[in-house]
Amino acid sequence: MLEAFSGADVRAAEAPLIDAGQGDALMQRAAHALFGVALGLLREAGRSTYGATAVVLAGSGKNGGDALYAGERLLRRGVGVTAVLLAGNVHAPSLDAFQRAGGTAVGLDDATEPSALADHAAAADIVIDGILGTGASGGLRGSALHFVEAFHARAGARGSRSAIVVACDLPSGIGVDDGRISGAVLEADATVTFGAVKPGLLLGDGAQAAGELDVVDIGLEMSSFTPVVRTLLDADVAALFSRPTSRDQKYTRGVLGIAAGSTRYPGAAALAVGAALATGVGMVRYLGPESVAALIHQHNPEVVASTGSIADARSQAWAVGPGAVDDDDQRRRAVDALHSGLPVVVDAGALTELPERVGPHVILTPHAGELQQLLAARGIDAERSAIEAEPARFALRAAEVTGATVLLKGFATTIASPSGALFVQRDATPWLATAGSGDTLTGIIGALGATLAEDDGAAKRLRLPPEDLWAAVAAAGALIHGRAGRRAARRGPVVVSTLPADIGAVIADLLQEPPPTT
Numbered sequence: 001m002l003e004a005f006s007g008a009d010v011r012a013a014e015a016p017l018i019d020a021g022q023g024d025a026l027m028q029r030a031a032h033a034l035f036g037v038a039l040g041l042l043r044e045a046g047r048s049t050y051g052a053t054a055v056v057l058a059g060s061g062k063n064g065g066d067a068l069y070a071g072e073r074l075l076r077r078g079v080g081v082t083a084v085l086l087a088g089n090v091h092a093p094s095l096d097a098f099q100r101a102g103g104t105a106v107g108l109d110d111a112t113e114p115s116a117l118a119d120h121a122a123a124a125d126i127v128i129d130g131i132l133g134t135g136a137s138g139g140l141r142g143s144a145l146h147f148v149e150a151f152h153a154r155a156g157a158r159g160s161r162s163a164i165v166v167a168c169d170l171p172s173g174i175g176v177d178d179g180r181i182s183g184a185v186l187e188a189d190a191t192v193t194f195g196a197v198k199p200g201l202l203l204g205d206g207a208q209a210a211g212e213l214d215v216v217d218i219g220l221e222m223s224s225f226t227p228v229v230r231t232l233l234d235a236d237v238a239a240l241f242s243r244p245t246s247r248d249q250k251y252t253r254g255v256l257g258i259a260a261g262s263t264r265y266p267g268a269a270a271l272a273v274g275a276a277l278a279t280g281v282g283m284v285r286y287l288g289p290e291s292v293a294a295l296i297h298q299h300n301p302e303v304v305a306s307t308g309s310i311a312d313a314r315s316q317a318w319a320v321g322p323g324a325v326d327d328d329d330q331r332r333r334a335v336d337a338l339h340s341g342l343p344v345v346v347d348a349g350a351l352t353e354l355p356e357r358v359g360p361h362v363i364l365t366p367h368a369g370e371l372q373q374l375l376a377a378r379g380i381d382a383e384r385s386a387i388e389a390e391p392a393r394f395a396l397r398a399a400e401v402t403g404a405t406v407l408l409k410g411f412a413t414t415i416a417s418p419s420g421a422l423f424v425q426r427d428a429t430p431w432l433a434t435a436g437s438g439d440t441l442t443g444i445i446g447a448l449g450a451t452l453a454e455d456d457g458a459a460k461r462l463r464l465p466p467e468d469l470w471a472a473v474a475a476a477g478a479l480i481h482g483r484a485g486r487r488a489a490r491r492g493p494v495v496v497s498t499l500p501a502d503i504g505a506v507i508a509d510l511l512q513e514p515p516p517t518t
């Protein structure tokens with residue numbers, strides 16, 4: 001699991017080590033890791049290190065110190081390294097070491113025209129961004145801002161430029177704790193971050209700017225701090241996933257009840273059912289119109305269907321809402337499921353049926369527009385664009401006011417627990433942004449909920465407090481869904497009705513994972 005800690009907490013974890021005189025050792029560890037990644041990227045790009053050119057961008061703080069020490073190591077490998085000093089007072093011992101190894105340092109103050117240095121950086125094989133780290137406040141300013149703008153103008157955007165950019169700890173210009181970018185940012189191909197992931201590397205535009213993330217252990221003890229954001233990795237989903245045992249039968253494995261679809265939108269139910277079956281459950285019970293059940297049975301005859309009520313259909317969890325529009329029976333079922341005390345995934349048409357207050361076992365899966373309505377119904381006005389700009393903030397707010405677990409859809413999926421715990425998953429592909437995609441996500445999360453509903457050890461397997469289990473279940477659903485979409489996209493544009501085959505294959509792969517070590 002990736003766990004991101006606030007910049008302040010990472011600095012607090014560093015403090016006792018620095019007090020014990022280990023500050024320089026920490027910096028050397030950071031620099032060594034940064035150097036290793038830079039070397040690896042050069043090799044990956046097919047560039048030989050001897051004779052390669054690098055530019056180190058150094059700001060006034062320790063971030064610049066890390067980058068200069070990494071530059072010193074590159075010099076000793078035969079790389080030609082220039083340091084651009086973007087502040088008058090860079091970290092002196094590292095600058096000294098850099099120069100003694102033969103490096104050239106050039107100062108750039110606010111008055112100097114950055115064009116020649118930006119030209120040089122744009123033509124370099126690799127650029128190391130040591131402008132700002134966890135000590136950053138606000139966006140880039142002064143000579144650093146001018147330099148980054150000039151570099152962009154010459155080098156072009158990530159993907160089209162030839163220089164590889166490696167960020168030291170974090171891309172300069174992102175908000176350390178929220179990933180917000182005000183003004184310019186130096187988008188990285190890779191970010192080497194020290195001690196722990198910072199929230200800005202997982203959230204918002206900061207995550208986009210970070211590129212490949214490499215987390216380096218420099219010996220910080222973070223166990224007494226609470227993560228601000230988490231991202232599940234394959235091994236976490238494998239650990240959470242409920243595998244059937246030899247003692248299981250269909251009822252103990254987990255029965256998912258699905259009250260979705262309507263005569264107007266029958267397909268949504270079929271998609272949710274197909275995805276749930278592919279995720280693995282003991283049984284799917286379908287409640288809804290006979291015509292919808294007939295459609296479901298064309299593909300999935302194993303589904304037990306009825307036109308009855310929630311009370312008559314024993315299940316371990318419910319999924320309600322997809323395609324349930326203008327249908328009073330489905331609306332009643334949604335309300336009953338929400339009062340059943342069982343885990344419920346609530347999507348689309350059922351989101352408006354939410355009681356004033358529920359518990360975290362109720363998982364809402366709105367997109368930004370639906371979240372806007374949900375908040376407005378509780379007297380909280382927020383523009384859709386504001387929700388899209390700060391998904392974490394609004395998902396947390398919605399979880400706080402409803403008591404539910406809130407999964408906010410988007411390119412990155414943001415999941416908030418009413419406890420304040422936050423998960424972000426970036427497993428999806430834009431190819432998944434197609435009709436019916438959300439219905440399959442509901443089915444996947446529903447199936448995970450049904451199979452984990454009576455599994456008392458599930459939260460413990462991820463070392464999470466029990467109240468955050470449902471956020472982890474939703475995050476696991478988002479990972480499986482996103483990964484299935486990527487797999488499907490290898491065949492071309494995603495056809496959602498074919499997604500179950502990919503869901504099954506993704507789960508088969510995940511279950512090969514060794515158990516997590518953290």
Ligand SMILES: NC(=O)C1=CN([C@@H]2O[C@H](COP(=O)(O)OP(=O)(O)OC[C@H]3O[C@@H](n4cnc5c(N)ncnc54)[C@H](O)[C@@H]3O)[C@@H](O)[C@H]2O)[C@@H](O)CC1
Nearest residue numbers: 026027030061062063132133134135136137138139141169
């Ligand atoms: N504390 C430690 O012992 C370790 C810290 N490490 C590195 O040190 C970094 C933190 O170092 P610092 O606390 O010195 O902080 P920074 O390196 O982020 O530098 C902060 C300084 O930059 C200036 N600044 C802040 N915001 C600015 C802006 N928007 N535009 C222009 N200048 C701005 C200010 O003068 C501020 O003092 C980490 O990110 C990491 O790279 C690592 O070396 C590991 C060990």
Ligand SMILES: [K+]
Nearest residue numbers: 129132168170
């Ligand atoms: K940086």
